[in-house]
Amino acid sequence: MSSNDTDTTHFPSLASFGEPWPEFNDGLTYRDLVRSPDSGLTLIDFYTRKHQTSAPSLGWLQRIENGQITVDGTVVADPHTVLRTGTELVYHRRPWKEPYAPYFLEVLFEDDHLIALNKPSGLQVLPGGLFQQRTVLTQLQWRIRNQELCPAPVHRLGRGTSGILLCAKTKLAKTRLAALFADKTSAVVGNRKIDNEVNKVGKMSKIYRALACGIINEDEIVIDQPIGTVKYPGVAKGLYVASPSGKPALSKVHVLKRDVQNNLSVVQVEIQSGRPHQIRIHLSFIGHPLIGDPLYLTGGKPQLSVSETIDEAFAEDGGYHRPANPVPGDCGYYLHAHQLVLHHPMTNEVVKITAPLPPIFLRHESGE
Structure with a gap:
């Protein structure tokens, strides 16, 4: 770490915000x-x-x-x-009733440039599909009404994923953070400390907790299966899956606890950068999909056969009915973005942010 860097660790605060959703959105x-x-x-x-x-x-x-x-x-x-x-x-x-979504967000870190939130499972990050208003972006816009600021998430977490979501409060911070997330070069951290690796490669490190099906015998596994897309009903741009012709992806899995009684493993997964649904796909690829994952069950592919037929029936608003097959936004799995370490895009400080573990992770890790 250079003399200009400051190692700053930020622990969760009690600050939170959120406004209840109206019954109908604005259309x-x-x-x-x-x-x-x-x-x-x-x-x-x-x-x-x-x-x-x-x-x-x-x-x-x-x-x-x-x-x-x-x-x-x-x-x-x-x-x-x-x-x-x-x-x-x-x-x-026309305005419609969006499905249920939580709205309270805990602030883990905030300064003039960044805000890191603890996103609850079940809340979508950006508008899409049925969720156009009930999103993190809407709550940020409601909270920060200064027109000179443009609060916006700089990466995504799946709707069912909880934990750290990093957002930019200024256009410059957003540009610099986007450049970090766009760098897809992966590196295995090995046994070195995370902050040393971040300082060495000038990127960020993301650590997740997950509950995986079955007992993983190895203490550590490095998964480098590429991830690509296939046609899938209800997903216009294609579904991300394990694919030999896909883009490089790397996940380092460390087993924290083996719960033989419940036939699951509590794992820590570290990624330098991320493909969409990378952890879900990678753990499924090695035969240990996430507990409760409705989509990826084995081999890094969807659980159901892919049909290319189109259902010509339509819903009340004229659009298609919700897909009968599971889609990526469906919840039920247990994945938590637990820790983020990065160089602050404006001050160059090494910032560590930690999101407290949800109760279900604490119960399984303590053996209760």
């Missing part, structure tokens, strides 16, 4: 501009072709006839309206 608006290749299409043809993953054709017909689409600012309920180049289309998604 959404989606804008499109008709380009020359689409000139001459009818309104129903445009939406069916351009946004087929949002709703089947009958769903878009329902939305048009409900008056949810405007053409150059005027509601148009005729699906056969012919469109011209330069026309502005706006689809108005």
